[in-house]
Amino acid sequence: MGILGASGYGGGELIRLLKAHPQVELVGFSSRKHEGKPLASAWPQLWDERAFASQEEVLEEAEVLFLALPNGLAMGIAPRALEAGKRVIDLSGDFRLPPEVYEAWYGIPHQSPGLFGEAVYGLPELHREEVRGARLVANPGCYVTAATLALAPLAAEGVLRGAFVVGLSGVSGAGREGEGTFFAEVNENLKPYKVGGTHRHIPEMERNLGRLLAQGRPVRTHGPLGEVRLSFVPHLVPMTRGILVTAEAEVAGAWDQKRLEELYRGFYAEEPFVRVLDRLPETKGTLGSNRVDLRPLLEARTGRILVFAALDNLVKGMAGQAVQNFNLMMGFPESLALPREGIWP
Incomplete structure:
Protein backbone atom coordinates (compact mmCIF):
# COMPACT_ATOMS: atom_id res chain seq x y z
CA MET A 1 0.00 0.00 0.00
CA GLY A 2 1.34 3.44 -0.92
CA ILE A 3 0.19 7.04 -0.91
CA LEU A 4 1.28 9.70 -3.39
CA GLY A 5 0.63 13.23 -2.14
CA ALA A 6 0.83 12.29 1.53
CA SER A 7 1.53 15.79 2.86
CA GLY A 8 -1.89 17.15 1.91
CA TYR A 9 -4.81 16.98 4.32
CA GLY A 10 -6.33 13.96 2.59
CA GLY A 11 -2.96 12.20 2.49
CA GLY A 12 -2.39 12.76 6.19
CA GLU A 13 -5.81 11.38 7.02
CA LEU A 14 -5.14 8.38 4.81
CA ILE A 15 -1.96 7.60 6.74
CA ARG A 16 -3.82 7.83 10.05
CA LEU A 17 -6.58 5.46 8.90
CA LEU A 18 -4.37 2.98 7.06
CA LYS A 19 -1.87 2.62 9.91
CA ALA A 20 -4.76 1.23 11.97
CA HIS A 21 -5.96 -1.13 9.22
CA PRO A 22 -5.24 -4.77 10.14
CA GLN A 23 -4.95 -5.89 6.50
CA VAL A 24 -2.62 -3.12 5.30
CA GLU A 25 1.13 -2.76 5.15
CA LEU A 26 1.86 0.86 4.36
CA VAL A 27 5.08 0.48 2.39
CA GLY A 28 5.61 4.14 1.56
CA PHE A 29 4.25 7.65 1.25
CA SER A 30 5.54 10.44 -0.93
CA SER A 31 5.54 14.24 -0.99
CA ARG A 32 7.42 16.45 -3.40
CA LYS A 33 7.71 19.14 -0.73
CA HIS A 34 8.81 16.85 2.13
CA GLU A 35 10.77 14.14 0.30
CA GLY A 36 13.51 12.77 2.55
CA LYS A 37 12.11 14.48 5.63
CA PRO A 38 10.56 12.58 8.56
CA LEU A 39 6.79 12.11 8.59
CA ALA A 40 6.54 14.38 11.64
CA SER A 41 7.78 17.33 9.56
CA ALA A 42 4.31 17.41 7.98
CA TRP A 43 2.22 15.46 10.51
CA PRO A 44 3.34 15.82 14.15
CA GLN A 45 0.23 13.95 15.31
CA LEU A 46 1.36 10.72 13.58
CA TRP A 47 3.85 8.31 15.14
CA ASP A 48 6.09 6.83 12.47
CA GLU A 49 9.86 7.08 12.25
CA ARG A 50 9.97 6.72 8.48
CA ALA A 51 10.64 9.55 6.04
CA PHE A 52 8.69 10.67 3.00
CA ALA A 53 9.91 8.60 0.05
CA SER A 54 10.19 9.59 -3.57
CA GLN A 55 7.23 9.09 -5.86
CA GLU A 56 9.16 6.49 -7.87
CA GLU A 57 9.97 4.47 -4.75
CA VAL A 58 6.32 4.31 -3.74
CA LEU A 59 5.24 3.44 -7.28
CA GLU A 60 7.74 0.59 -7.31
CA GLU A 61 6.92 -0.90 -3.91
CA ALA A 62 3.15 -0.55 -3.51
CA GLU A 63 0.57 -2.98 -4.88
CA VAL A 64 -2.29 -0.54 -4.31
CA LEU A 65 -1.86 3.20 -4.75
CA PHE A 66 -3.86 6.05 -3.28
CA LEU A 67 -3.34 9.16 -5.42
CA ALA A 68 -3.99 12.16 -3.16
CA LEU A 69 -2.65 14.60 -5.73
CA PRO A 70 -3.83 17.91 -7.21
CA ASN A 71 -6.14 17.70 -10.21
CA GLY A 72 -4.30 16.97 -13.44
CA LEU A 73 -1.52 14.75 -12.03
CA ALA A 74 -3.25 11.40 -11.50
CA MET A 75 -4.16 11.06 -15.18
CA GLY A 76 -0.46 10.78 -15.99
CA ILE A 77 0.41 8.37 -13.18
CA ALA A 78 -2.56 6.00 -13.23
CA PRO A 79 -1.75 4.42 -16.63
CA ARG A 80 1.79 3.54 -15.49
CA ALA A 81 0.50 2.01 -12.28
CA LEU A 82 -2.19 -0.03 -14.02
CA GLU A 83 0.24 -1.29 -16.65
CA ALA A 84 2.46 -2.51 -13.79
CA GLY A 85 -0.45 -4.54 -12.41
CA LYS A 86 -1.28 -2.22 -9.53
CA ARG A 87 -4.66 -0.98 -8.37
CA VAL A 88 -5.42 2.71 -8.07
CA ILE A 89 -7.77 4.83 -5.99
CA ASP A 90 -7.68 8.42 -7.25
CA LEU A 91 -8.82 11.13 -4.83
CA SER A 92 -8.65 13.91 -7.44
CA GLY A 93 -11.24 14.74 -10.07
CA ASP A 94 -9.30 13.25 -12.98
CA PHE A 95 -11.48 10.19 -13.63
CA ARG A 96 -14.85 11.27 -12.24
CA LEU A 97 -16.17 12.86 -15.44
CA PRO A 98 -16.04 12.04 -19.16
CA PRO A 99 -12.87 13.60 -20.60
CA GLU A 100 -14.71 16.23 -22.63
CA VAL A 101 -16.76 17.30 -19.59
CA TYR A 102 -13.64 17.29 -17.41
CA GLU A 103 -11.76 19.50 -19.85
CA ALA A 104 -14.66 21.97 -20.06
CA TRP A 105 -14.99 22.36 -16.28
CA TYR A 106 -11.39 21.91 -15.13
CA GLY A 107 -9.65 23.64 -18.02
CA ILE A 108 -7.02 20.88 -18.26
CA PRO A 109 -6.44 18.64 -21.32
CA HIS A 110 -7.05 15.02 -20.35
CA GLN A 111 -3.97 12.86 -20.88
CA SER A 112 -5.67 9.47 -20.42
CA PRO A 113 -9.18 9.69 -21.90
CA GLY A 114 -9.25 5.97 -22.64
CA LEU A 115 -9.21 5.09 -18.94
CA PHE A 116 -12.50 6.82 -18.15
CA GLY A 117 -14.46 3.84 -19.43
CA GLU A 118 -12.72 1.56 -16.94
CA ALA A 119 -12.79 3.89 -13.94
CA VAL A 120 -15.53 3.09 -11.42
CA TYR A 121 -17.13 5.99 -9.61
CA GLY A 122 -16.45 5.24 -5.96
CA LEU A 123 -19.58 6.21 -4.08
CA PRO A 124 -20.21 2.87 -2.33
CA GLU A 125 -23.82 3.58 -1.41
CA LEU A 126 -24.67 3.68 -5.13
CA HIS A 127 -21.93 1.66 -6.87
CA ARG A 128 -20.83 -0.93 -4.33
CA GLU A 129 -20.97 -3.92 -6.68
CA GLU A 130 -18.97 -2.17 -9.41
CA VAL A 131 -16.27 -1.14 -6.93
CA ARG A 132 -15.72 -4.76 -5.89
CA GLY A 133 -12.72 -5.99 -7.82
CA ALA A 134 -12.17 -2.73 -9.72
CA ARG A 135 -8.67 -1.73 -10.85
CA LEU A 136 -9.28 2.03 -10.96
CA VAL A 137 -11.67 3.91 -8.68
CA ALA A 138 -12.50 7.60 -8.93
CA ASN A 139 -13.10 8.65 -5.33
CA PRO A 140 -15.71 11.45 -5.05
CA GLY A 141 -15.17 14.47 -2.83
CA LEU A 314 -11.55 14.62 5.37
CA VAL A 315 -13.06 11.25 6.28
CA LYS A 316 -16.28 10.30 4.44
CA GLY A 317 -15.65 13.24 2.13
CA MET A 318 -12.16 12.06 1.19
CA ALA A 319 -9.78 9.62 2.91
CA GLY A 320 -12.35 7.49 4.74
CA GLN A 321 -14.36 6.96 1.58
CA ALA A 322 -11.14 5.98 -0.20
CA VAL A 323 -10.48 3.33 2.46
CA GLN A 324 -14.10 2.19 2.17
CA ASN A 325 -13.52 1.73 -1.58
CA PHE A 326 -10.24 -0.06 -0.89
CA ASN A 327 -12.01 -2.52 1.39
CA LEU A 328 -14.55 -3.27 -1.32
CA MET A 329 -11.90 -3.61 -4.04
CA MET A 330 -9.90 -6.08 -1.98
CA GLY A 331 -12.81 -8.13 -0.65
CA PHE A 332 -12.40 -7.01 2.98
CA PRO A 333 -15.36 -6.12 5.23
CA GLU A 334 -16.50 -2.72 4.02
CA SER A 335 -16.35 -1.08 7.47
CA LEU A 336 -12.89 -2.39 8.38
CA ALA A 337 -10.75 0.26 10.13
CA LEU A 338 -13.35 2.97 9.56
CA PRO A 339 -14.98 4.81 12.50
CA ARG A 340 -18.75 5.13 12.65
CA GLU A 341 -18.63 7.23 15.79
CA GLY A 342 -17.35 10.79 15.82
CA ILE A 343 -15.37 12.89 18.29
CA TRP A 344 -17.14 15.24 20.70
CA PRO A 345 -16.77 18.05 21.64
Whole structure:
Protein backbone atom coordinates (compact mmCIF):
# COMPACT_ATOMS: atom_id res chain seq x y z
CA MET A 1 0.00 0.00 0.00
CA GLY A 2 1.34 3.44 -0.92
CA ILE A 3 0.19 7.04 -0.91
CA LEU A 4 1.28 9.70 -3.39
CA GLY A 5 0.63 13.23 -2.14
CA ALA A 6 0.83 12.29 1.53
CA SER A 7 1.53 15.79 2.86
CA GLY A 8 -1.89 17.15 1.91
CA TYR A 9 -4.81 16.98 4.32
CA GLY A 10 -6.33 13.96 2.59
CA GLY A 11 -2.96 12.20 2.49
CA GLY A 12 -2.39 12.76 6.19
CA GLU A 13 -5.81 11.38 7.02
CA LEU A 14 -5.14 8.38 4.81
CA ILE A 15 -1.96 7.60 6.74
CA ARG A 16 -3.82 7.83 10.05
CA LEU A 17 -6.58 5.46 8.90
CA LEU A 18 -4.37 2.98 7.06
CA LYS A 19 -1.87 2.62 9.91
CA ALA A 20 -4.76 1.23 11.97
CA HIS A 21 -5.96 -1.13 9.22
CA PRO A 22 -5.24 -4.77 10.14
CA GLN A 23 -4.95 -5.89 6.50
CA VAL A 24 -2.62 -3.12 5.30
CA GLU A 25 1.13 -2.76 5.15
CA LEU A 26 1.86 0.86 4.36
CA VAL A 27 5.08 0.48 2.39
CA GLY A 28 5.61 4.14 1.56
CA PHE A 29 4.25 7.65 1.25
CA SER A 30 5.54 10.44 -0.93
CA SER A 31 5.54 14.24 -0.99
CA ARG A 32 7.42 16.45 -3.40
CA LYS A 33 7.71 19.14 -0.73
CA HIS A 34 8.81 16.85 2.13
CA GLU A 35 10.77 14.14 0.30
CA GLY A 36 13.51 12.77 2.55
CA LYS A 37 12.11 14.48 5.63
CA PRO A 38 10.56 12.58 8.56
CA LEU A 39 6.79 12.11 8.59
CA ALA A 40 6.54 14.38 11.64
CA SER A 41 7.78 17.33 9.56
CA ALA A 42 4.31 17.41 7.98
CA TRP A 43 2.22 15.46 10.51
CA PRO A 44 3.34 15.82 14.15
CA GLN A 45 0.23 13.95 15.31
CA LEU A 46 1.36 10.72 13.58
CA TRP A 47 3.85 8.31 15.14
CA ASP A 48 6.09 6.83 12.47
CA GLU A 49 9.86 7.08 12.25
CA ARG A 50 9.97 6.72 8.48
CA ALA A 51 10.64 9.55 6.04
CA PHE A 52 8.69 10.67 3.00
CA ALA A 53 9.91 8.60 0.05
CA SER A 54 10.19 9.59 -3.57
CA GLN A 55 7.23 9.09 -5.86
CA GLU A 56 9.16 6.49 -7.87
CA GLU A 57 9.97 4.47 -4.75
CA VAL A 58 6.32 4.31 -3.74
CA LEU A 59 5.24 3.44 -7.28
CA GLU A 60 7.74 0.59 -7.31
CA GLU A 61 6.92 -0.90 -3.91
CA ALA A 62 3.15 -0.55 -3.51
CA GLU A 63 0.57 -2.98 -4.88
CA VAL A 64 -2.29 -0.54 -4.31
CA LEU A 65 -1.86 3.20 -4.75
CA PHE A 66 -3.86 6.05 -3.28
CA LEU A 67 -3.34 9.16 -5.42
CA ALA A 68 -3.99 12.16 -3.16
CA LEU A 69 -2.65 14.60 -5.73
CA PRO A 70 -3.83 17.91 -7.21
CA ASN A 71 -6.14 17.70 -10.21
CA GLY A 72 -4.30 16.97 -13.44
CA LEU A 73 -1.52 14.75 -12.03
CA ALA A 74 -3.25 11.40 -11.50
CA MET A 75 -4.16 11.06 -15.18
CA GLY A 76 -0.46 10.78 -15.99
CA ILE A 77 0.41 8.37 -13.18
CA ALA A 78 -2.56 6.00 -13.23
CA PRO A 79 -1.75 4.42 -16.63
CA ARG A 80 1.79 3.54 -15.49
CA ALA A 81 0.50 2.01 -12.28
CA LEU A 82 -2.19 -0.03 -14.02
CA GLU A 83 0.24 -1.29 -16.65
CA ALA A 84 2.46 -2.51 -13.79
CA GLY A 85 -0.45 -4.54 -12.41
CA LYS A 86 -1.28 -2.22 -9.53
CA ARG A 87 -4.66 -0.98 -8.37
CA VAL A 88 -5.42 2.71 -8.07
CA ILE A 89 -7.77 4.83 -5.99
CA ASP A 90 -7.68 8.42 -7.25
CA LEU A 91 -8.82 11.13 -4.83
CA SER A 92 -8.65 13.91 -7.44
CA GLY A 93 -11.24 14.74 -10.07
CA ASP A 94 -9.30 13.25 -12.98
CA PHE A 95 -11.48 10.19 -13.63
CA ARG A 96 -14.85 11.27 -12.24
CA LEU A 97 -16.17 12.86 -15.44
CA PRO A 98 -16.04 12.04 -19.16
CA PRO A 99 -12.87 13.60 -20.60
CA GLU A 100 -14.71 16.23 -22.63
CA VAL A 101 -16.76 17.30 -19.59
CA TYR A 102 -13.64 17.29 -17.41
CA GLU A 103 -11.76 19.50 -19.85
CA ALA A 104 -14.66 21.97 -20.06
CA TRP A 105 -14.99 22.36 -16.28
CA TYR A 106 -11.39 21.91 -15.13
CA GLY A 107 -9.65 23.64 -18.02
CA ILE A 108 -7.02 20.88 -18.26
CA PRO A 109 -6.44 18.64 -21.32
CA HIS A 110 -7.05 15.02 -20.35
CA GLN A 111 -3.97 12.86 -20.88
CA SER A 112 -5.67 9.47 -20.42
CA PRO A 113 -9.18 9.69 -21.90
CA GLY A 114 -9.25 5.97 -22.64
CA LEU A 115 -9.21 5.09 -18.94
CA PHE A 116 -12.50 6.82 -18.15
CA GLY A 117 -14.46 3.84 -19.43
CA GLU A 118 -12.72 1.56 -16.94
CA ALA A 119 -12.79 3.89 -13.94
CA VAL A 120 -15.53 3.09 -11.42
CA TYR A 121 -17.13 5.99 -9.61
CA GLY A 122 -16.45 5.24 -5.96
CA LEU A 123 -19.58 6.21 -4.08
CA PRO A 124 -20.21 2.87 -2.33
CA GLU A 125 -23.82 3.58 -1.41
CA LEU A 126 -24.67 3.68 -5.13
CA HIS A 127 -21.93 1.66 -6.87
CA ARG A 128 -20.83 -0.93 -4.33
CA GLU A 129 -20.97 -3.92 -6.68
CA GLU A 130 -18.97 -2.17 -9.41
CA VAL A 131 -16.27 -1.14 -6.93
CA ARG A 132 -15.72 -4.76 -5.89
CA GLY A 133 -12.72 -5.99 -7.82
CA ALA A 134 -12.17 -2.73 -9.72
CA ARG A 135 -8.67 -1.73 -10.85
CA LEU A 136 -9.28 2.03 -10.96
CA VAL A 137 -11.67 3.91 -8.68
CA ALA A 138 -12.50 7.60 -8.93
CA ASN A 139 -13.10 8.65 -5.33
CA PRO A 140 -15.71 11.45 -5.05
CA GLY A 141 -15.17 14.47 -2.83
CA CYS A 142 -17.00 15.99 0.10
CA TYR A 143 -19.55 18.35 -1.45
CA VAL A 144 -20.57 15.82 -4.10
CA THR A 145 -20.90 12.99 -1.59
CA ALA A 146 -23.08 15.07 0.73
CA ALA A 147 -25.31 16.50 -2.02
CA THR A 148 -25.67 13.20 -3.89
CA LEU A 149 -26.62 11.20 -0.80
CA ALA A 150 -28.99 13.96 0.31
CA LEU A 151 -30.96 13.77 -2.96
CA ALA A 152 -30.38 10.18 -4.12
CA PRO A 153 -33.59 8.66 -2.71
CA LEU A 154 -35.72 11.26 -4.50
CA ALA A 155 -33.84 10.70 -7.77
CA ALA A 156 -34.10 6.91 -7.51
CA GLU A 157 -37.82 7.28 -6.84
CA GLY A 158 -38.06 9.16 -10.15
CA VAL A 159 -39.53 12.33 -8.64
CA LEU A 160 -36.54 14.71 -8.51
CA ARG A 161 -36.83 17.56 -11.01
CA GLY A 162 -34.14 19.94 -9.75
CA ALA A 163 -32.55 21.31 -6.61
CA PHE A 164 -30.98 24.36 -5.03
CA VAL A 165 -28.03 23.22 -2.92
CA VAL A 166 -26.24 25.37 -0.36
CA GLY A 167 -22.93 23.99 0.92
CA LEU A 168 -20.92 25.10 3.96
CA SER A 169 -17.34 23.84 4.22
CA GLY A 170 -14.58 23.95 6.78
CA VAL A 171 -11.30 25.47 5.63
CA SER A 172 -9.50 22.13 5.25
CA GLY A 173 -11.73 21.46 2.24
CA ALA A 174 -9.66 24.00 0.29
CA GLY A 175 -6.49 21.95 0.77
CA ARG A 176 -3.32 22.73 2.62
CA GLU A 177 -2.28 25.45 0.20
CA GLY A 178 -5.74 26.75 -0.61
CA GLU A 179 -5.98 30.37 -1.69
CA GLY A 180 -7.71 32.72 0.73
CA THR A 181 -7.42 30.41 3.74
CA PHE A 182 -5.04 32.37 5.94
CA PHE A 183 -6.31 32.75 9.51
CA ALA A 184 -6.76 36.51 9.15
CA GLU A 185 -8.99 35.97 6.11
CA VAL A 186 -11.23 33.19 7.42
CA ASN A 187 -11.45 33.92 11.14
CA GLU A 188 -14.83 35.47 12.04
CA ASN A 189 -15.69 35.53 8.35
CA LEU A 190 -18.19 33.71 6.15
CA LYS A 191 -18.06 33.95 2.38
CA PRO A 192 -19.59 32.33 -0.68
CA TYR A 193 -17.32 31.38 -3.56
CA LYS A 194 -17.51 30.02 -7.12
CA VAL A 195 -21.17 30.97 -7.46
CA GLY A 196 -23.30 31.46 -10.56
CA GLY A 197 -23.02 27.86 -11.76
CA THR A 198 -19.23 27.90 -11.98
CA HIS A 199 -18.26 25.31 -9.36
CA ARG A 200 -16.62 22.30 -11.03
CA HIS A 201 -18.52 19.80 -8.86
CA ILE A 202 -21.89 20.76 -10.39
CA PRO A 203 -21.68 18.39 -13.40
CA GLU A 204 -20.64 15.57 -11.08
CA MET A 205 -23.68 16.08 -8.86
CA GLU A 206 -25.99 16.29 -11.87
CA ARG A 207 -24.56 13.14 -13.43
CA ASN A 208 -24.88 11.17 -10.20
CA LEU A 209 -28.51 12.13 -9.76
CA GLY A 210 -29.24 11.80 -13.47
CA ARG A 211 -28.05 8.17 -13.41
CA LEU A 212 -30.42 7.40 -10.56
CA LEU A 213 -33.28 9.19 -12.26
CA ALA A 214 -32.77 7.16 -15.41
CA GLN A 215 -31.92 3.79 -13.91
CA GLY A 216 -33.17 3.62 -10.34
CA ARG A 217 -31.09 1.46 -8.01
CA PRO A 218 -28.75 -0.38 -8.51
CA VAL A 219 -27.17 2.03 -10.96
CA ARG A 220 -24.24 1.67 -13.36
CA THR A 221 -21.54 4.33 -13.32
CA HIS A 222 -21.54 4.49 -17.12
CA GLY A 223 -25.26 3.98 -17.65
CA PRO A 224 -27.82 6.32 -19.22
CA LEU A 225 -28.52 9.73 -17.73
CA GLY A 226 -31.75 11.47 -16.84
CA GLU A 227 -32.08 15.24 -16.87
CA VAL A 228 -31.37 16.93 -13.54
CA ARG A 229 -30.42 20.58 -13.14
CA LEU A 230 -29.28 22.04 -9.86
CA SER A 231 -27.86 25.27 -8.53
CA PHE A 232 -24.98 25.04 -6.09
CA VAL A 233 -23.73 27.82 -3.81
CA PRO A 234 -20.71 26.86 -1.64
CA HIS A 235 -19.54 28.86 1.36
CA LEU A 236 -16.30 28.86 3.33
CA VAL A 237 -16.88 28.91 7.09
CA PRO A 238 -14.37 29.56 9.91
CA MET A 239 -13.95 26.01 11.15
CA THR A 240 -11.30 23.41 10.39
CA ARG A 241 -13.34 20.52 9.01
CA GLY A 242 -16.89 19.50 8.26
CA ILE A 243 -19.48 19.86 5.50
CA LEU A 244 -23.11 20.84 5.91
CA VAL A 245 -25.38 20.79 2.88
CA THR A 246 -28.93 22.07 2.66
CA ALA A 247 -30.74 20.90 -0.49
CA GLU A 248 -34.10 22.33 -1.50
CA ALA A 249 -35.57 19.77 -3.87
CA GLU A 250 -38.10 20.33 -6.62
CA VAL A 251 -40.13 17.13 -6.82
CA ALA A 252 -43.16 15.70 -8.55
CA GLY A 253 -46.24 14.50 -6.67
CA ALA A 254 -47.76 15.11 -3.27
CA TRP A 255 -45.67 14.32 -0.20
CA ASP A 256 -46.05 14.22 3.55
CA GLN A 257 -43.40 13.83 6.25
CA LYS A 258 -44.19 10.21 6.97
CA ARG A 259 -43.84 9.15 3.34
CA LEU A 260 -40.64 11.15 3.00
CA GLU A 261 -39.03 9.54 6.04
CA GLU A 262 -40.09 6.07 4.95
CA LEU A 263 -38.44 6.65 1.57
CA TYR A 264 -35.14 7.73 3.12
CA ARG A 265 -35.05 5.11 5.85
CA GLY A 266 -35.83 2.37 3.35
CA PHE A 267 -33.24 3.57 0.84
CA TYR A 268 -30.44 3.66 3.41
CA ALA A 269 -31.60 0.82 5.68
CA GLU A 270 -28.59 -1.41 4.95
CA GLU A 271 -25.94 1.29 4.71
CA PRO A 272 -23.22 1.12 7.39
CA PHE A 273 -22.24 4.78 7.12
CA VAL A 274 -25.50 6.65 6.46
CA ARG A 275 -27.75 7.62 9.35
CA VAL A 276 -31.21 9.11 8.78
CA LEU A 277 -32.06 11.30 11.76
CA ASP A 278 -35.27 12.57 13.29
CA ARG A 279 -33.47 15.83 14.10
CA LEU A 280 -31.26 18.21 12.17
CA PRO A 281 -27.66 17.08 11.57
CA GLU A 282 -24.61 19.10 12.59
CA THR A 283 -21.00 18.96 11.52
CA LYS A 284 -19.59 18.15 14.93
CA GLY A 285 -21.84 15.10 15.11
CA THR A 286 -19.82 13.51 12.30
CA LEU A 287 -16.36 14.86 13.20
CA GLY A 288 -13.73 12.12 12.81
CA SER A 289 -16.23 9.56 11.53
CA ASN A 290 -16.89 8.02 8.12
CA ARG A 291 -20.60 8.68 8.56
CA VAL A 292 -23.11 10.88 6.77
CA ASP A 293 -26.05 12.20 8.80
CA LEU A 294 -29.22 13.05 6.85
CA ARG A 295 -32.53 14.67 7.69
CA PRO A 296 -35.31 14.98 5.08
CA LEU A 297 -37.96 17.50 6.01
CA LEU A 298 -41.21 18.54 4.39
CA GLU A 299 -41.82 22.25 4.85
CA ALA A 300 -45.56 22.06 5.28
CA ARG A 301 -46.28 25.76 4.69
CA THR A 302 -44.69 25.82 1.21
CA GLY A 303 -44.74 22.13 0.29
CA ARG A 304 -40.99 22.17 -0.35
CA ILE A 305 -38.71 19.28 0.51
CA LEU A 306 -35.53 20.19 2.37
CA VAL A 307 -32.76 17.68 2.94
CA PHE A 308 -29.86 18.36 5.32
CA ALA A 309 -26.59 16.40 5.19
CA ALA A 310 -23.48 16.57 7.38
CA LEU A 311 -20.15 14.77 7.06
CA ASP A 312 -16.46 15.13 7.87
CA ASN A 313 -14.88 16.35 4.65
CA LEU A 314 -11.55 14.62 5.37
CA VAL A 315 -13.06 11.25 6.28
CA LYS A 316 -16.28 10.30 4.44
CA GLY A 317 -15.65 13.24 2.13
CA MET A 318 -12.16 12.06 1.19
CA ALA A 319 -9.78 9.62 2.91
CA GLY A 320 -12.35 7.49 4.74
CA GLN A 321 -14.36 6.96 1.58
CA ALA A 322 -11.14 5.98 -0.20
CA VAL A 323 -10.48 3.33 2.46
CA GLN A 324 -14.10 2.19 2.17
CA ASN A 325 -13.52 1.73 -1.58
CA PHE A 326 -10.24 -0.06 -0.89
CA ASN A 327 -12.01 -2.52 1.39
CA LEU A 328 -14.55 -3.27 -1.32
CA MET A 329 -11.90 -3.61 -4.04
CA MET A 330 -9.90 -6.08 -1.98
CA GLY A 331 -12.81 -8.13 -0.65
CA PHE A 332 -12.40 -7.01 2.98
CA PRO A 333 -15.36 -6.12 5.23
CA GLU A 334 -16.50 -2.72 4.02
CA SER A 335 -16.35 -1.08 7.47
CA LEU A 336 -12.89 -2.39 8.38
CA ALA A 337 -10.75 0.26 10.13
CA LEU A 338 -13.35 2.97 9.56
CA PRO A 339 -14.98 4.81 12.50
CA ARG A 340 -18.75 5.13 12.65
CA GLU A 341 -18.63 7.23 15.79
CA GLY A 342 -17.35 10.79 15.82
CA ILE A 343 -15.37 12.89 18.29
CA TRP A 344 -17.14 15.24 20.70
CA PRO A 345 -16.77 18.05 21.64
